[in-house]
Amino acid sequence: MTIKDIAALCGVSVSTVSRVLNNHPDVSAQVRSRVMEVVQANHYIPSNSARDLVRTRSDAIGLVVRGTANPFFAEVLKTMEAKVTEAGYTMVLHQIGTCGDELQAGAMLERDKKLRGLLLLGGRSDYTKDDVAALNVPFVCCTYDNSYGTLGEEEYSSVSIDDEQEACRAVKSLIGKGHRRIAALISARNDRSISELRYGGYRRALKEAGIALDETLVEETGSFQMPEAYEAMERLLRRTGEFTALFAISDAMAVAAIKALDDAGRRVPEDCSVMAIDGITMSAYTLPTLSTLIQPADQIAAEAVRILVDRIEGRAAGRHVQVDTILRPGRSVCVKQE
Amino acid sequence: MTIKDIAALCGVSVSTVSRVLNNHPDVSAQVRSRVMEVVQANHYIPSNSARDLVRTRSDAIGLVVRGTANPFFAEVLKTMEAKVTEAGYTMVLHQIGTCGDELQAGAMLERDKKLRGLLLLGGRSDYTKDDVAALNVPFVCCTYDNSYGTLGEEEYSSVSIDDEQEACRAVKSLIGKGHRRIAALISARNDRSISELRYGGYRRALKEAGIALDETLVEETGSFQMPEAYEAMERLLRRTGEFTALFAISDAMAVAAIKALDDAGRRVPEDCSVMAIDGITMSAYTLPTLSTLIQPADQIAAEAVRILVDRIEGRAAGRHVQVDTILRPGRSVCVKQE
């Protein structure tokens, strides 16, 4: 069933049908309702391929999300959609797996949907100049920047928290409670991800407090999933129990770690305080509730859209915004017991 | 940059470039590498719109997922993708919001991507004949069936758990531990969703045990989110404390309820046992770990793909499979205390 069939069925031309379908004003009410009737009756749906192909320009902003599982992204996404609409654009969402290439996906979307700009959520931090050459529209990296890459400040935009700084703050809050033996649960020491940045903050906090780094207190999970975090925590506890606090680079990992501690007979926070970064909804409903630094999803989303729209409309060059986290006190941290 | 530009740049015809891009055999190695070179150098990406438009048939199976937030869907999705590939098809994923229309989205995908079949994950349970008339390929409803609709058994396929039956089983397990005052946390009594089905199972379990239904023990959350579940539990506790066990229709709701109970000074499971249905990863890492009936994601996914492929290849009519849940014992249930 094509637009031609509908036209024939109605006894009008394809352009008239097209006009009805696209809400163009100059169609008589009679013809309009007759066409709609036939469209409904035949369950006709226009081909987006044909539409996209013929349209030379759209008001679409693309959002490429990497990693479906991340609950934090769901919140960001919601606000982004609202802000994009508010700015008079439409949003085209595209999800890819953890191993997908967000720049390639973005380039395809740009091509197919004639995008005006691109929002990248949860991507890699090591783009090269050649990588981004595939993109011909402005783009904003959300929740990460190009810390490990070769891009100049002017060549892209970003909105994120200062991962190193905030991790440092989290660990210092633990130190402020009298803790000096502080373990760390990270995904990997050198994976060019957020983990590496936050691990750096952990090390700086210790250093600035005059505490020597003890590598036996650091455990790598190899992923951001709860089962792996639980197992890593078991390994750490098997190796040493010599710590009174734990810093985890994500909420999900912290919650799994709390269970591992509990299973090993160590109460949280009495025997071990636990502090994390993320601030997802779930960790506010677990027992004990998690003490964490919240990444402000709404603010990140709003800022990202604002920057992108500014760039699209020619009002700005590459801009880089770092938003502050907000401390969400839970019940997983207490002052060091004697 | 179009295929024409690439052709011109290489000094060959568009058909030759097309052949290279689609890995057709009859192109000389020389020409092939030259074309690839130019494609790379110019970051050329073919237009999917144009491709989809001209292709009359594909090997694509569409998957429409309703509700991004659901962590259970992520697991199902993964297995589905694997099974679809294994069967020699490619998968096209399309996510829609909770308020989106999965049948309309499916029909669009079918049109655009020339689908051979459709997998529906997390949709409504009340399709009418006219609703599904928009679909011209076989489809399988996953995690739900058409309990409230008007479809005949032959008109569609489904893979799900028996929600009423499994809820009944969950509540009976509580009764088996000596509980008779069992509260229920549901999303709504009559929302034509899984909640209504599971609430029916709750009522039947009570009835078959000779326990009168006490509506004051039933609380509606109005959503499947944790904050709403927590608030609903607070309302319930404010109204009455007269129960020794709680049945929640989902894991996430149960975890939030446990916190509400804890905040009200009621220990789980000593003062109140909690039992749910879902079996998501998260609830195995909260304290106390949740006792729940697991929906076997892998099995549901595998079964759904198998049925769909059978239908596509003409080997079967509408088929309806109900898979059993698996009890995952946690620490949230114990025998009734005196």
Added chain:
DNA sequence: ATGAAAGCGCTAACAA
């Protein structure tokens, strides 16, 4: 092994 040309379904000039 390569090229020429038709046409997928639609929108948007341009005509009438």
Added chain:
DNA sequence: TTGTTAGCGCTTTCAT
């Protein structure tokens, strides 16, 4: 207000 028509970028016969 309505119809005619030229492409959008690509794949695919059919020639060569």
